[in-house]
Amino acid sequence: MTAEIIAVGTELLLGDILNTNAQFLSKELAQLGIGVYAQTVVGDNAGRLKDALNAALKRADIMILSGGLGPTDDDITKETAAEVFGQNLIFHQEIYDKILSRISKNAPETNKKQAYVPEDAYILTNDNGTAPGIVMEKDEKMLILLPGPPAELEPMFLNFCLPVLKQKTNCVIVSETIRLFGIGEAQVGETVRDLAVCDNPTVAPYVKNGDVTLRITARAESEAACAGLIAPAAEEIRSRFGDFVYGTGETDLKTKVVQYLIDNRLTVATAESCTAGMIAAAIGDIPGVSDIFCEGFVTYSNDAKEKNLGVPGKILKSFGAVSAETARAMAEGVCNRTNAKIGISATGIAGPGGGTKDKPVGLVYIGVCVDGETSVRKCELKGNRDRVRFMTVLNAFDELRKRLNISS
Amino acid sequence: MTAEIIAVGTELLLGDILNTNAQFLSKELAQLGIGVYAQTVVGDNAGRLKDALNAALKRADIMILSGGLGPTDDDITKETAAEVFGQNLIFHQEIYDKILSRISKNAPETNKKQAYVPEDAYILTNDNGTAPGIVMEKDEKMLILLPGPPAELEPMFLNFCLPVLKQKTNCVIVSETIRLFGIGEAQVGETVRDLAVCDNPTVAPYVKNGDVTLRITARAESEAACAGLIAPAAEEIRSRFGDFVYGTGETDLKTKVVQYLIDNRLTVATAESCTAGMIAAAIGDIPGVSDIFCEGFVTYSNDAKEKNLGVPGKILKSFGAVSAETARAMAEGVCNRTNAKIGISATGIAGPGGGTKDKPVGLVYIGVCVDGETSVRKCELKGNRDRVRFMTVLNAFDELRKRLNISS
Numbered sequence: 001m002t003a004e005i006i007a008v009g010t011e012l013l014l015g016d017i018l019n020t021n022a023q024f025l026s027k028e029l030a031q032l033g034i035g036v037y038a039q040t041v042v043g044d045n046a047g048r049l050k051d052a053l054n055a056a057l058k059r060a061d062i063m064i065l066s067g068g069l070g071p072t073d074d075d076i077t078k079e080t081a082a083e084v085f086g087q088n089l090i091f092h093q094e095i096y097d098k099i100l101s102r103i104s105k106n107a108p109e110t111n112k113k114q115a116y117v118p119e120d121a122y123i124l125t126n127d128n129g130t131a132p133g134i135v136m137e138k139d140e141k142m143l144i145l146l147p148g149p150p151a152e153l154e155p156m157f158l159n160f161c162l163p164v165l166k167q168k169t170n171c172v173i174v175s176e177t178i179r180l181f182g183i184g185e186a187q188v189g190e191t192v193r194d195l196a197v198c199d200n201p202t203v204a205p206y207v208k209n210g211d212v213t214l215r216i217t218a219r220a221e222s223e224a225a226c227a228g229l230i231a232p233a234a235e236e237i238r239s240r241f242g243d244f245v246y247g248t249g250e251t252d253l254k255t256k257v258v259q260y261l262i263d264n265r266l267t268v269a270t271a272e273s274c275t276a277g278m279i280a281a282a283i284g285d286i287p288g289v290s291d292i293f294c295e296g297f298v299t300y301s302n303d304a305k306e307k308n309l310g311v312p313g314k315i316l317k318s319f320g321a322v323s324a325e326t327a328r329a330m331a332e333g334v335c336n337r338t339n340a341k342i343g344i345s346a347t348g349i350a351g352p353g354g355g356t357k358d359k360p361v362g363l364v365y366i367g368v369c370v371d372g373e374t375s376v377r378k379c380e381l382k383g384n385r386d387r388v389r390f391m392t393v394l395n396a397f398d399e400l401r402k403r404l405n406i407s408s
Numbered sequence: 409m410t411a412e413i414i415a416v417g418t419e420l421l422l423g424d425i426l427n428t429n430a431q432f433l434s435k436e437l438a439q440l441g442i443g444v445y446a447q448t449v450v451g452d453n454a455g456r457l458k459d460a461l462n463a464a465l466k467r468a469d470i471m472i473l474s475g476g477l478g479p480t481d482d483d484i485t486k487e488t489a490a491e492v493f494g495q496n497l498i499f500h501q502e503i504y505d506k507i508l509s510r511i512s513k514n515a516p517e518t519n520k521k522q523a524y525v526p527e528d529a530y531i532l533t534n535d536n537g538t539a540p541g542i543v544m545e546k547d548e549k550m551l552i553l554l555p556g557p558p559a560e561l562e563p564m565f566l567n568f569c570l571p572v573l574k575q576k577t578n579c580v581i582v583s584e585t586i587r588l589f590g591i592g593e594a595q596v597g598e599t600v601r602d603l604a605v606c607d608n609p610t611v612a613p614y615v616k617n618g619d620v621t622l623r624i625t626a627r628a629e630s631e632a633a634c635a636g637l638i639a640p641a642a643e644e645i646r647s648r649f650g651d652f653v654y655g656t657g658e659t660d661l662k663t664k665v666v667q668y669l670i671d672n673r674l675t676v677a678t679a680e681s682c683t684a685g686m687i688a689a690a691i692g693d694i695p696g697v698s699d700i701f702c703e704g705f706v707t708y709s710n711d712a713k714e715k716n717l718g719v720p721g722k723i724l725k726s727f728g729a730v731s732a733e734t735a736r737a738m739a740e741g742v743c744n745r746t747n748a749k750i751g752i753s754a755t756g757i758a759g760p761g762g763g764t765k766d767k768p769v770g771l772v773y774i775g776v777c778v779d780g781e782t783s784v785r786k787c788e789l790k791g792n793r794d795r796v797r798f799m800t801v802l803n804a805f806d807e808l809r810k811r812l813n814i815s816s
Contacts, residue, residue: 011614013444014625015435019427022449027423036421037456041430041447048445055463072597072613073604102790103592110594127792149615270685270706276692277678277685280706284684287760287793295712298678298688298704300697304746308703308716338712352695385695 001169002035004056008068008077009148010043021066021146021153028157031202031217032169034062044074053084057141062165067148069131071110078117078134081143085136087118095123099130124160128152133160142168174226175217178237180244181210181253181398188212191240201229203237210394211252238408245408246401257397258286260406261293261342269340270296271309271330273321273347274364278393295338299330309333322347324365324376331367331374343369344400346392350385364392368399375403409577410443412464416476416485417556418451429474429554429561436565441579441627442470452482461492465549470573475556477539479518486525486542489551493544495526503531507538532568536560541568550576582634583625586645588652589618589661589806596620599648609637611645618802619660646816653816654809665805666694668814669701669750677748678704679717679738681729681755682772686801703746707738717741730755732773732784739775739782751777752808754800758793772800776807783811 005025011017022039029036037059042048049068056063068077082089096115103111114131117123124133129152134145144161146153166173180188185207189196192214195203201218214237218229238245247256261268261283270280280296283289297308302321305311311329319325330345348364355361362381367374377399381388413433419425430447437444445467450456457476464471476485490497504523511519522539525531532541537560542553552569554561588596593615597604600622603611609626622645626637646653655664669676669691678688688704691697705716710729713719719737727733738753756772763769770789775782785807789796 010612012431013434013447014438015431015433016614018431019447023420023423023426025423026421030422037451037453038460039421039427039449043445045445052446070597070615071594073601074612103594110598272685274692275689276697276701277680277688277704277706278692280685281683281689284682284686284706284708284758284797285794289684290708293684294709295716296685296706298685298692298701298706300692301702304703386693389692 001033001062002037002060003029003062003064004060005036005039006049006052006056006063006065007039007041007148008044008049008065009041010045010074012041012067013043020150021148024150024154025064025066025157027204028162029165031175031204031215032162032165032173033171033219034165034169044068044076046076046080049076049080050084053081053143057084061140062142062144062168064144064146064161066146066153069114069134069145069147071113071130075113077145081134081136081145082118082121085118085138085143087120087136089116090119091116092123095132098125098132102130124156126152126156128155135161135164171219171221172223172226173217173219174223174230175215176230176234177249178214178216178234178241178245179247179249179252180212180214180241181246181394183212183241183244185212188214188241192237195233195236201226201233203233209252210391243402246398246406247408253394253397253401254282255286257401257404257406258283258289260404262286262288262291265292266342266404267292267294267340268342268344269294269334269338271334271343271345271367272296272298273300273305273330273345274350275346275389275392275396276300278389279344279346279396282393282397294340297334297337305330305333308337310336320359322349322359322363322365324378327365327367327376328369328374331369332372335369335372341371342400343367343374344396345369346396348379348381348388348392350388350392352385362388364388364395366392366396366399368396368403370403375399409441409470410445410468411437411470411472412468413444413447414457414460414464414471414473415447415449415556416452416457416473417449418453418482420449420475421451428558429556432558432562433472433474433565436570437573438581440570440573440577441581442573442577452476452484454484454488457484457488458492461489465492469548470550470552470576472552472554472569474554474561477522477542477553477555479521479538483521485553489542489544489553490526493526493546493551495528495544497524498527499524500531503540506533510538532564534560534564536563543569543572579627579629580631580634581625581627582631582638583623584638584642585657586622586624586642586649586653587655587657587660588620588622588649589654589802591620591649591652593620596622596649600645603641603644606641609641611641617660618799651810654806654814655816661802661805661809662690663694665809665812665814666691666697668812670694670696670699673700674750674812675700675702675746675748676750676752677702677742677746679742679751679753679775680704680706681708681713681738681753682758683754683797683800683804684708686797687752687754687804690801690805702748705742705745713738716745718744728767730757730767730771730773732786735773735775735784736777736782739777740780743777743780749779750808751775751782752804753777754804756787756789756796756800758796758800760793770796772796772803774800774804774807776804776811778811783807
């Protein structure tokens with residue numbers, strides 16, 4: 001079974017955006033054992049899209065189109081695909097209601113456009129945007145239309161397309177994801193090189209937002225047979241990476257740690273300098289956190305560190321704001337001020353300026369105080385300001401994971 | 409004049425690497441006013457590459473191929489292209505000498521492969537790798553072969569292809585971006601529908617992270633002529649969207665507002681409930697902010713609102729934590745506690761749970777206190793928890809933009 005990927009969007013042809021959807025979809029299809037023989041990008045032009053679609057229909061069994069499902073006139077993917085498949089577009093009230101639930105009530109007529117779908121199409125719900133996904137089948141050919149934004153396309157593909165495609169490929173495919181933190185992709189790749197050459201199960205590293213995940217994918221006649229292929233590989237990987245492994249599946253480091261705090265009713269408070277609220281915001285990302293997260297402090301200035309956290313002026317004077325001693329005093333101070341069981345602090349030099357020879361940009365100290373016992377993690381982070389601050393947040397959660405011995 | 413980009417490489421079809429070459433080349437060609445009507449990716453397969461090449465030859469004047477120029481047997485771009493253009497490959501000693509100068513002396517015969525080039529080809533020197541670039545012309549069609557690695561392709565294109573292509577074209581392209589907040593993509597599209605049909609300048613809406621941008625793109629013989637085409641369209645758009653327009657170019661709302669605070673040395677402090685530090689973190693994103701941002705508070709609980717911000721208990725009791733009165737008291741309280749000129753507060757119901765009939769999920773109050781004068785923006789936001797909190801942050805910056813009359 002073969003597939004082709006057609007991305008639609010003049011912004012791609014102008015080079016304004018990178019076609020990450022093609023890579024994502026190709027990787028997923030490869031995992032399914034579906035061969036991709038071509039990726040194409042066409043602009044928001046019905047004639048050229050029709051040509052590309054007809055050419056692909058001659059070659060492949062499955063056509064996946066991304067983009068051009070928006071509400072404006074230059075979005076022509078759905079209309080063109082329906083025409084090629086000889087289907088009319090019909091208005092679906094329930095889709096329109098779902099769209100209205102996402103946008104302001106005084107929505108212009110244009111939004112109605114997204115509620116028209118091909119008469120015989122199978123609809124894919126979009127939980128992250130207004131454009132529904134669409135699946136059409138005709139003469140053994142399958143056409144899948146997905147929205148362009150990766151934040152909408154990726155979950156839609158994983159949640160709705162993957163199961164359908166798995167049925168088409170007449171074998172069971174099972175994946176297990178092992179999640180790592182604190183080790184780079186290159187090193188991970190190196191460590192599993194011998195496993196990566198095996199083609200069943202496949203072992204492929206992915207990198208996303210500072211996390212490295214290893215996905216083990218097995219193909220067999222049954223779930224059980226897949227599990228039998230995956231288990232030894234998973235065990236081997238766990239033994240090779242040890243404490244770098246923090247979890248499995250879709251739960252990322254932040255969610256894993258914060259959910260643990262919620263489940264165990266462990267109160268936490270934050271004291272942030274360089275991250276300026278990012279750790280607090282990350283905790284606040286998780287629903288139900290208000291029971292364990294009462295307050296946090298952003299203390300950029302030394303005055304604020306003294307006034308709001310009770311950091312002794314002499315510590316700031318003798319060791320500086322960016323020091324293990326200050327990180328420790330911030331974490332312990334925020335516990336004292338808030339009576340929280342856990343205090344997390346971060347102080348560092350995010351850059352671009354402000355670095356010195358002794359304290360270069362990327363130097364960050366993270367303090368974690370649990371029941372009065374404080375550990376300080378020193379990080380020498382690479383990258384720009386955003387990267388340094390982002391990795392500081394992940395390191396804070398990783399330090400807390402280790403302090404609380406949260407099992408992977 | 410039109411061009412097509414064909415990337416060759418099975419690793420692209422497997423999703424192992426991202427096709428950044430297509431974006432780079434498309435951007436460069438757009439600048440030259442050369443329209444790119446298609447980007448294609450094919451594997452290391454002579455038959456399929458020949459088909460893609462012949463299809464492109466029917467449509468475009470210039471074909472740019474990247475990848476497949478390596479020394480191994482699966483590199484077939486040069487051989488296939490030469491066949492399509494009816495040329496023989498001839499061995500060039502000087503190219504081989506250059507290759508040998510880059511690799512270990514005991515080079516295997518395979519490297520000789522890279523020293524064979526089409527008989528009538530124009531050779532592009534590769535200063536960063538062993539594969540030379542190749543230009544062939546036939547019947548008004550130009551075929552450019554470039555090596556796949558960006559580190560080799562990009563300098564080769566800029567140093568050798570750009571001058572050649574500039575001679576071929578006689579026009580330039582200029583774009584201007586107008587940035588909007590507080591209005592949806594659909595409504596924007598509706599408002600500029602009449603302008604969007606014009607093809608020079610073109611007007612196209614894009615959506616990114618809650619921002620809607622309108623890009624005006626003009627094509628003419630000179631920068632000045634482009635500017636002349638863009639100016640009236642830009643003026644028309646500004647007049648239609650009025651205060652929804654917050655800026656132009658690449659600067660987003662947050663950066664625009666925070667940079668204004670830095671440039672004008674306006675001190676700011678934050679008091680956050682539902683956003684739990686996201687506003688503070690967003691301010692902290694901008695380098696140089698430590699001069700104007702000393703401290704912020706995350707006050708999830710009512711106790712924290714009273715203790716850290718001095719919000720009167722009776723306000724919390726009689727109006728509730730999510731109310732205009734509390735937002736106002738938080739913004740004014742944080743100014744009093746920090747002596748900042750500006751106080752920003754946010755309190756709301758991010759969901760998923762916690763909503764009531766009177767105070768549904770998505771209800772958020774934002775307070776902005778400037779020199780003791782406070783305004784409160786009531787938002788009824790759509791979407792999930794992440795979306796509600798993210799849009800709260802943008803609304804806070806938008807409210808501040810309006811309070812400070814920051815010009816667009």
